[in-house]
Amino acid sequence: CVLKLKQQKSPLNKLLDHLLRFLEKRDPHQFFAWPVTDDIAPGYSSIITKPMDFSTIRQKIDDSEYGTLTEFTDDFKLMCENAIRYNHVDTVYHKAAKRLLQVGTKHLMPENLMRSLKPLS
Numbered sequence: 327c328v329l330k331l332k333q334q335k336s337p338l339n340k341l342l343d344h345l346l347r348f349l350e351k352r353d354p355h356q357f358f359a360w361p362v363t364d365d366i367a368p369g370y371s372s373i374i375t376k377p378m379d380f381s382t383i384r385q386k387i388d389d390s391e392y393g394t395l396t397e398f399t400d401d402f403k404l405m406c407e408n409a410i411r412y413n414h415v416d417t418v419y420h421k422a423a424k425r426l427l428q429v430g431t432k433h434l435m436p437e438n439l440m441r442s443l444k445p446l447s
């Protein structure tokens with residue numbers, strides 16, 4: 327059998343891997359871990375046209391689908407904004423999405439990113 331050579335992780339993929347793990351830790355209830363289904367959220371797929379969740383982001387990193395940090399950040403923001411739009415303001419999901427977006431945006435800013443980059447070098 328042909329052994330699949332272990333592709334070396336690119337510097338970007340190492341950074342995205344590190345950032346994803348950091349962001350997942352800020353979702354302790356795992357509200358954002360998996361795609362939202364119409365079963366748990368009635369009408370979700372007709373309201374949210376571009377769904378996103380951490381498992382999908384993980385798959386895209388592993389498939390090297392992110393060419394830039396901005397593409398990763400856009401998916402993270404999309405995931406949070408979907409939850410802010412679909413869920414009423416007084417729900418745990420809306421509140422968790424607002425908090426996650428705020429924490430995530432702060433740590434994805436360049437000056438804070440450098441903090442994440444240092445141990446990776």
Ligand SMILES: CC(=O)c1cc(-c2ccccn2)c2ncccn12
Pocket residue numbers: 356357358362366367408409412413419
């Ligand atoms: C992220 C989101 O919108 C969400 C996650 C969940 C969720 C996630 C894990 C376990 C249970 N529910 C959810 N349930 C109802 C309505 C919305 N949601």
